[in-house]
Amino acid sequence: MYQYGKNDRKLLAERARQFGGQVTRFQDGALDAGHFQHLRLRNGLYQQRHAHMLRVAIPYGVLSSAQLRKLAEIARDFDRGFGHFTTRQNIQFNWPELADVPEILARLAEVGMHAIQTSGNCVRNITADHLAGAAGDEIEDPRPWCELIRQWSTLHPEFNWLPRKFKIAVSGARADRAAVRWHDIGLRLHHDAAGRTHFRVLVGGGMGRTPVIGKVIRESLDGADLPAYLQAILRVYNLYGRRDHKYRSRIKILVNDLGIDAFREKVDAVWRDARAPRLGEAEIARAKSFFTAPFFTAPPKKQKDRANKKAPHVLPAAGAEFLRWRARNTEAHRDPNMRIVHISLKAPGAPPGDLDAARMDALAQIADDYAGGEIRVSHLQNLALPHVHAEDLTELWRALHRLHLATPNIGTLNDMICCPGMDYCSLANTSTIPIAKQINARIGDLDRLCDIGEVQLKMSGCMNACGHHHAGHIGILGVDKKGEEWFQITLGGSAGDDARIGERLGPAIARARVAECIEKLLETYLELRSPGEKFLECVRRAGVAPFRERVYADHQKPQTHPEPVAA
Amino acid sequence: MRIIKNRKLIRNRWRLDGGGDGRVILPLARFRELRAASSAARAGLLLAPEDEIASLADADLTAAGLIALEFGSFNEGRGYSQAVELRRRGFRGEIRALGAHRDNLPLMERCGIDAYQLADGEDPEAALAAFSEITAYYPLNGNAPPRAE
Numbered sequence: 001m002y003q004y005g006k007n008d009r010k011l012l013a014e015r016a017r018q019f020g021g022q023v024t025r026f027q028d029g030a031l032d033a034g035h036f037q038h039l040r041l042r043n044g045l046y047q048q049r050h051a052h053m054l055r056v057a058i059p060y061g062v063l064s065s066a067q068l069r070k071l072a073e074i075a076r077d078f079d080r081g082f083g084h085f086t087t088r089q090n091i092q093f094n095w096p097e098l099a100d101v102p103e104i105l106a107r108l109a110e111v112g113m114h115a116i117q118t119s120g121n122c123v124r125n126i127t128a129d130h131l132a133g134a135a136g137d138e139i140e141d142p143r144p145w146c147e148l149i150r151q152w153s154t155l156h157p158e159f160n161w162l163p164r165k166f167k168i169a170v171s172g173a174r175a176d177r178a179a180v181r182w183h184d185i186g187l188r189l190h191h192d193a194a195g196r197t198h199f200r201v202l203v204g205g206g207m208g209r210t211p212v213i214g215k216v217i218r219e220s221l222d223g224a225d226l227p228a229y230l231q232a233i234l235r236v237y238n239l240y241g242r243r244d245h246k247y248r249s250r251i252k253i254l255v256n257d258l259g260i261d262a263f264r265e266k267v268d269a270v271w272r273d274a275r276a277p278r279l280g281e282a283e284i285a286r287a288k289s290f291f292t293a294p295f296f297t298a299p300p301k302k303q304k305d306r307a308n309k310k311a312p313h314v315l316p317a318a319g320a321e322f323l324r325w326r327a328r329n330t331e332a333h334r335d336p337n338m339r340i341v342h343i344s345l346k347a348p349g350a351p352p353g354d355l356d357a358a359r360m361d362a363l364a365q366i367a368d369d370y371a372g373g374e375i376r377v378s379h380l381q382n383l384a385l386p387h388v389h390a391e392d393l394t395e396l397w398r399a400l401h402r403l404h405l406a407t408p409n410i411g412t413l414n415d416m417i418c419c420p421g422m423d424y425c426s427l428a429n430t431s432t433i434p435i436a437k438q439i440n441a442r443i444g445d446l447d448r449l450c451d452i453g454e455v456q457l458k459m460s461g462c463m464n465a466c467g468h469h470h471a472g473h474i475g476i477l478g479v480d481k482k483g484e485e486w487f488q489i490t491l492g493g494s495a496g497d498d499a500r501i502g503e504r505l506g507p508a509i510a511r512a513r514v515a516e517c518i519e520k521l522l523e524t525y526l527e528l529r530s531p532g533e534k535f536l537e538c539v540r541r542a543g544v545a546p547f548r549e550r551v552y553a554d555h556q557k558p559q560t561h562p563e564p565v566a567a
Numbered sequence: 568m569r570i571i572k573n574r575k576l577i578r579n580r581w582r583l584d585g586g587g588d589g590r591v592i593l594p595l596a597r598f599r600e601l602r603a604a605s606s607a608a609r610a611g612l613l614l615a616p617e618d619e620i621a622s623l624a625d626a627d628l629t630a631a632g633l634i635a636l637e638f639g640s641f642n643e644g645r646g647y648s649q650a651v652e653l654r655r656r657g658f659r660g661e662i663r664a665l666g667a668h669r670d671n672l673p674l675m676e677r678c679g680i681d682a683y684q685l686a687d688g689e690d691p692e693a694a695l696a697a698f699s700e701i702t703a704y705y706p707l708n709g710n711a712p713p714r715a716e
């Protein structure tokens with residue numbers, strides 16, 4: 001992975017010191033609260049419902065064991081012993097004291113981590129396929145390009161005060177696992193006829209109140225032109241994006257207002273005109289040098305143990321539980337002797353994406369023992385060990401199982417995305433975590449979940465859509481009606497190449513009936529499905545109508561809200 | 568009143584139209600009128616955030632004694648791109664940020680802004696310290712900050 005050099009470290013140290021000074025000025029009354037708000041946001045610090053929240057970037061989802069240990073230390077010393085992994089490859093700490101934040105930033109800097117630009121109206125953390133460098137369907141590892149974009153966007157002098165936040169996602173594989181079409185800019189890597197790295201550039205996707213799927217602005221952009229072209233898009237947005245209304249300020253609105261063709265013309269004019277330098281071959285090669293394949297050099301742990309003459313473990317053969325985990329939570333690696341191992345942070349009853357400090361430490365050790373010290377964070381709020389020797393799998397499973405980190409529910413209904421909702425977020429209309437628990441309690445049987453197969457359930461506690469409900473095969477949106485919590489269900493949304501906005505099922509559902517409603521959707525699917533047909537495929541084929549009928553047929557009046565609720 | 572220019576405090580010799588001493592800074596339409604009336608008059612050019620740099624003639628740039636960019640609020644971001652475009656067009660004179668805040672100075676400077684009339688309430692002496700707070704940068708996103716003297 002990328003190794004911080006002198007310049008990176010200097011930048012983090014200066015930035016942490018600068019923010020420390022800003023905190024002091026604010027506390028002394030020398031810095032106005034409104035101005036301080038902008039500055040703290042650009043350092044990842046929010047004011048939440050009960051306390052501050054610090055959002056730390058995990059660029060393109062790549063985490064080392066040393067970094068994970070540092071996150072554990074911070075969770076222990078400054079939070080209540082937890083961290084929360086988000087949908088944008090960040091981790092959030094929900095209870096830091098303002099006065100401690102400069103110290104936290106300084107400690108993060110020790111392991112090359114930071115919270116720069118994780119909030120505020122600027123270019124946010126660059127996200128990517130969490131299986132980069134490991135997946136079998138990869139065209140080229142996108143991480144060197146992500147790192148170049150990370151550097152390009154970090155303290156970019158021109159784009160620190162955009163009309164609104166700006167999110168960039170990159171995918172280098174045949175399947176899109178980074179939801180690139182839902183981002184302000186999405187980049188899909190391919191090779192041109194000469195074998196050079198090119199990108200298909202999408203622009204203007206986004207969730208929120210106005211869900212929009214990104215549009216193609218350029219079919220094939222030479223990778224060497226990436227910084228210059230991104231600069232052109234951002235400049236057009238910075239100059240022409242609306243600044244008069246918070247909910248009309250994202251680039252998706254500008255692209256829709258101008259039309260993609262007129263927007264493209266403006267971008268091309270800036271791009272041609274700016275004569276911006278291209279990336280040199282040496283620069284690209286340097287970025288790539290950080291992402292060679294270290295996993296091929298480390299032997300399986302079993303072999304190491306034998307060589308060290310450790311007594312072989314005499315353990316009972318792994319049974320059905322292991323096999324189910326292997327089938328659900330691991331997948332093929334590009335090297336047939338290795339596997340990719342997913343770690344579900346969606347154990348029933350636990351808030352999705354949460355991990356406690358003790359298990360962060362234990363997991364860091366597991367990563368060192370079995371996975372070359374590398375961990376990945378996915379936008380589905382799970383973790384993964386990207387490179388594991390196949391012959392180590394049983395022992396790894398035992399180690400994870402002891403930590404209760406082997407819940408075999410990856411890709412199932414219970415592997416849901418869920419924003420923090422009322423429990424933490426001051427903007428929330430409704431709670432979300434209790435709803436997740438309600439669903440898990442009702443539909444928790446693993447055999448049944450595995451039979452139902454892949455279903456992406458995504459839940460947001462308000463229209464801001466941090467839980468990506470628009471892109472859920474099943475989406476749940478919390479709405480407040482006269483102080484009561486109601487839930488709007490959508491069906492058929494998706495995040496990948498077939499990206500689509502979910503269609504509203506009908507009137508909002510009462511809080512107590514959400515799990516029951518989800519169960520009806522699943523029953524309908526099980527009745528309708530043709531052999532091998534997945535939930536989403538079934539919804540796309542049969543349409544929303546049969547699901548709607550089933551859910552609302554036997555609902556009495558009081559169970560659904562009488563008024564239509566704006567989606 | 569003092570302003571910051573090239574990281575030093577100097578006396579302000581320019582005034583916005585409407586009062587004070589010194590040479591005048593005018594919005595584009597008035598700036599052009601004055602130039603048409605008297606080629607000897609040398610005014611500064613005032614640009615609002617929505618003014619397009621592409622709409623300026625090369626002659627406007629040559630004639631401008633300085634170009635002042637309005638930063639009406641702390642989070643106004645258009646001036647940064649305007650400054651970059653002005654430098655790209657070859658403007659080598661003073662680009663002055665009006666209403667600048669201390670914490671924004673290092674990024675403004677990297678966009679090519681070299682003079683700062685600070686917002687009300689900002690202490691010019693204290694603001695000078697801001698330049699040395701952030702000296703590291705990634706070359707991929709633009710010019711190095713000028714070297715501290």
Ligand code: SF4
Binds near residue numbers: 419466
């Ligand atoms: S979707 Fe709404 S409730 Fe959920 S985290 Fe975002 S702003 Fe908060």
